[in-house]
Amino acid sequence: MNATRPSLISGGSLCGRAAAWGRRHMAASTDPYLLRTLLWCGRCDVPMHPHPHCGERTYKCPLGCRKVPLSAEAIEAVTWTAAERRATLSGIAPPFRKSVLEQLLVKVILRANAPDDLRYIWRT
Ligand SMILES: [Zn+2]
Structure with a gap:
């Protein structure tokens, strides 16, 4: 099933990633869920x-394949750490992190029921 959200793959943020942290690409978010559009169920x-x-705050598979809701905080922390390894992200304030992750990542795939069993599909 392909339910990719068009808002993530269209628009200008795909090109010029070197300048991706320029102000014009940074949008502050009030969404408490950092991975709302990025986290996918691997099953x-x-x-x-x-x-x-x-x-x-938790994330849940809409098809109900996981009995336990997964802590959003843990998954988001692990993902942000992975993003920091991928790019220079020092000094990015929390409201801007969603915007940054959406520019770096196509999706985050949750494999098992553990926040450290994630697979990242990075934009190239
Ligand atoms: Zn599922």
Whole structure:
């Protein structure tokens, strides 16, 4: 199934990645879910959904393949660390991180039920 969101693959942010951190590409986000559009279920190949659960931010597969909601904080922290290895991201304030990740990543695929079992599809 291909449910790629058009907003991520169209537009000008694909070209000129060297200048990607220029102000014009940086948009502040108030979305509490850093990976709302980027995190995919590796089992079902569908985007995972933000899912507030008992006061905690989690992500959940919409097809229900995982019984346990996954901590958004852990997955986001691991992904941001991977992004920091990929690009120079020092000094990027949290509101801008979503924008930065959307420019760096096509998707993040969650394989098992662990935040460190992620596969990254980077934009090239
Ligand atoms: Zn699934």
